[in-house]
Amino acid sequence: MRTNEERLNELLxxxxSLDHIHVDEIPQIDLYMDQVTTFMEKHLGELKRYPEDKVLTKTMIxxxxxxxxxxxxxxKKYTQEHILLLVFIYYFKNLLSFTDIETVLSYITENHFGTSESSLAEIYTKVFSMEHDQMDRLKEDVKEKFEKAKETFPTAAEGSGDPENAESLQLFAFICELAFDVFLKKxxxxRLADELRDANPPKKKK
Known part of the structure; x- marks a missing residue:
């Protein structure tokens, strides 16, 4: 059985190994639905939990x-800007409701979709330029949480008497720390989405 240290190293x-879709990877020509789903599957497929999962389907779009x-x-064709929005939606959809995603994206779609000023491609590139530093901070935070979990449930050599039990409890504590972190950030x-919605009520459909 793998040790917790081995699990941590695999996670890191x-x-x-993860990367995002870069703007220059997106075709400059407009795409039909099937081409969009194929493109997203090719470039975000490594993020799927199970091989049979779909990154994006026609129904989702x-x-x-x-x-x-x-x-x-x-x-019936989707532009490069549609693809960029779909990437943002992909990252948001496992955390937020459709209503919250609409709220978070509303300023972007209303003011920077299909415009030449501060194009969506520029915004996307600047947002994802923070990825490297964010990843470094994330890895350090994960390591810190892992060490804290080990301290919470000492190993057998430190007096627990059952190394397998200690490993299991440490792993549980580590998972709880990660989950609590996600919960608080969510x-x-x-709360930010609620504030945005209160400040800018959604426009009624005609």
Whole structure:
């Protein structure tokens, strides 16, 4: 059985292997629905939990448009900006409701989608330029949480008497720390979304 240290090293190696879609990887020509799903599968497939999962489906894209997360395609074709928004939606969708995602993206879609001033591609590039530093901070935080979990449940050599039990409790404590971190950050994002929604009520559909 793997030790917790081996699990930690695998997690950190997995983080190092991740990357985002770069603007220059997105085709400059508009894409049909099938081409969009194929592109997203190719470039974000490594983020899937299970091989049979789908990064994006036609139903998902139609639901995003129906719920105002994504502007409608033009003559059934999706632009580079549609792809960029879909990437943001992909990262948000496991944490936030459709309503919150619409709120968070509303300023971008209303003011920077299909415009030449501060284009969506520029905004996307600047946001993801923070990725490297954020990843470094994340890895250090994960290591710190791991060490804290070890201190919470000492090993057998330090008096617990059962090394397997100590490893299991340390792993549980580590998972709890990661989960609590996600929970608190989700709370903050939801509060910010509520504030944005209160300040800028959604426009009624015609």
């Amino acid at each position: 190696a997995h983080l190092d 139609n639901n995003y448009a129906k719920n105002n997360l994504l502007p409608s395609p033009v003559r 709370q903050m994002i939801e």
